Amino acid sequence: MAAGFTRVALTGAVLAAVLTAGAIAVANDGGSTPAGVKLSVADPYIPLPAGGDGMAAGYLTVRNTGSDADTLIRVTSPGAGSVTMHRSTDTTMQEVDSLPVPAGGTLQLARGGTHLMIMGWQKPPTVGDRLEIDLTFAKGGTIAVQVPVKPLTYRPGS
Amino acid sequence: MNLPTTRSRLAGAAALALTAALSLSACGSGSGAHAAGPAAVSKEASNSPYQGTVLTKHFDKPDLTLTDTSGQPFDLRRRTAGRTTLLFFGYTSCPDVCPTTMGDIGVAMQKLPADQRAKIDVVFVSTDPQRDTPKVLRTWLDSFDKDFIGMTGDLDKVKEAAKSLGILVEDPVVNKDGSVTSSHGAQVLAFLPSDDKAHVLYLSNTDTATFAHDLPLLAKGVAA
Numbered sequence: 001m002a003a004g005f006t007r008v009a010l011t012g013a014v015l016a017a018v019l020t021a022g023a024i025a026v027a028n029d030g031g032s033t034p035a036g037v038k039l040s041v042a043d044p045y046i047p048l049p050a051g052g053d054g055m056a057a058g059y060l061t062v063r064n065t066g067s068d069a070d071t072l073i074r075v076t077s078p079g080a081g082s083v084t085m086h087r088s089t090d091t092t093m094q095e096v097d098s099l100p101v102p103a104g105g106t107l108q109l110a111r112g113g114t115h116l117m118i119m120g121w122q123k124p125p126t127v128g129d130r131l132e133i134d135l136t137f138a139k140g141g142t143i144a145v146q147v148p149v150k151p152l153t154y155r156p157g158s
Numbered sequence: 159m160n161l162p163t164t165r166s167r168l169a170g171a172a173a174l175a176l177t178a179a180l181s182l183s184a185c186g187s188g189s190g191a192h193a194a195g196p197a198a199v200s201k202e203a204s205n206s207p208y209q210g211t212v213l214t215k216h217f218d219k220p221d222l223t224l225t226d227t228s229g230q231p232f233d234l235r236r237r238t239a240g241r242t243t244l245l246f247f248g249y250t251s252c253p254d255v256c257p258t259t260m261g262d263i264g265v266a267m268q269k270l271p272a273d274q275r276a277k278i279d280v281v282f283v284s285t286d287p288q289r290d291t292p293k294v295l296r297t298w299l300d301s302f303d304k305d306f307i308g309m310t311g312d313l314d315k316v317k318e319a320a321k322s323l324g325i326l327v328e329d330p331v332v333n334k335d336g337s338v339t340s341s342h343g344a345q346v347l348a349f350l351p352s353d354d355k356a357h358v359l360y361l362s363n364t365d366t367a368t369f370a371h372d373l374p375l376l377a378k379g380v381a382a
Binding site: 093 | 250251252253254255257258260261262264265294297298301302326328333335336337339340341342343344362363366
């Protein structure tokens with residue numbers, strides 16, 4: 001969680017290292033972010049894909065401390081062919097077009113639930129790599145997050 | 159010492175209800191029917207040494223012979239007879255639920271002493287046999303535990319075996335982006351060595367701690 005990020009951040013020697021640690025990125029849309037939406041991203045990670053095809057899931061939490069709700073409408077990555085939003089249901093996965101970020105709440109992408117599906121890696125991921133994921137919100141602009149590739153069984157806080 | 163033996167053999171009606179619910183249950187969030195399934199047996203579980211959901215209907219281990227990851231025939235009943243067996247149906251290009259479940263079991267298995275670990279077979283049956291060749295399956299399973307057993311082959315046989323356990327398996331769908339989606343119940347069934355029947359169920363999103371708690375009991379064959 002936030003404490004974990006602080007630890008990671010402190011190990012970085014320079015600001016660039018802090019940025020690539022990427023656990024928290026605050027929306028910065030050139031100052032055009034509406035006053036009512038205040039977004040940040042925490043605990044992003046990609047478990048190392050188990051299969052050779054590189055099909056991966058991405059997990060993170062979007063916090064909105066603003067008073068207006070927002071919507072995650074698009075996810076892309078310069079390092080992957082496609083990033084799509086999916087929801088695991090009782091027996092299968094459904095692709096979704098958008099995901100709500102409630103006012104004063106969070107959008108949680110977590111194991112066994114809503115997640116990102118990442119395909120077409122430009123280079124096969126290994127633990128320690130970082131993949132830029134660009135999250136575009138209806139109101140809050142685009143947040144670029146450097147998402148670390150973690151061991152297969154990693155969970156935040158573990 | 160709490161050793162319930164015959165207690166959980168009651169419920170005919172409850173077992174039927176559970177079977178119906180199982181066919182709908184798998185991945186955590188869900189429908190009303192899904193909620194009704196585990197709730198129906200939760201009282202049983204509270205008297206059990208197990209943290210998993212104790213089954214009132216003790217499913218037989220399916221009569222299923224497919225190909226293992228070395229390319230040889232694998233007769234599930236014969237090869238796992240008298241051994242604690244965890245059974246899961248899934249596919250390797252599943253990014254979320256399947257690796258999470260197998261990973262949670264793998265982490266819990268690694269915490270066991272070697273003698274207990276040697277008593278448990280973890281068997282993964284592919285619901286996407288066309289793409290999950292023995293080699294693909296081995297590579298994928300090795301990421302979790304090199305001792306995990308993989309079975310792949312005739313999808314109709316897989317469906318039939320799953321159905322006998324109240325688990326839904328459908329034909330995989332190839333999406334327009336080339337990804338594959340396979341619909342499958344994502345519960346794990348635990349078979350005890352005493353009678354080779356399923357006694358404990360782990361729903362999707364069961365955490366590692368629950369498996370870590372229950373695996374030693376399963377390895378010892380403690381009655382549910």
